[in-house]
Amino acid sequence: MKKLAAPLIAAAALASLALPAGASTATTWTHQTLRCAGSRTATVTFKMQGGRAVDSWVENRCGRQYVTVTSCASTDRYASCGATDIGPRTKTHLGPLGYEPQAQLGWSPYCQDGPGTDCQY
Numbered sequence: 001m002k003k004l005a006a007p008l009i010a011a012a013a014l015a016s017l018a019l020p021a022g023a024s025t026a027t028t029w030t031h032q033t034l035r036c037a038g039s040r041t042a043t044v045t046f047k048m049q050g051g052r053a054v055d056s057w058v059e060n061r062c063g064r065q066y067v068t069v070t071s072c073a074s075t076d077r078y079a080s081c082g083a084t085d086i087g088p089r090t091k092t093h094l095g096p097l098g099y100e101p102q103a104q105l106g107w108s109p110y111c112q113d114g115p116g117t118d119c120q121y
Helices: 002-018
Strands: 027-035 041-049 052-060 066-072 081-086 090-093 099-106 118-120
Touching (some): 027 099, 041 066, 041 099
Antiparallel strands (some): 027 041, 041 052, 052 090, 066 081, 066 099, 081 118
């Protein structure tokens, strides 16, 4: 019995080295700087994995402008997309988003319910 078990254990050890469990996706950081009216800026940071924003932060130093962050559920052209508004002089952790995240400045919130709410478009 011991003679048969040794080759099986060795084969299992080699198989575990050949295909590591939980292989990770590469992480990239994307920083977007938006110039406000005047001399201030808003900064948006996306932690990207596999084309998706797995985490995100916004620091809006603008005095009167809103930052609107958008992303989609997938890269399919028919995918549902959403937006979140961040008010002036606000720093926030948005958390995970979807694919193709973007940020832009506006003089009013994009979402009808105001800053800090999510809406579909």
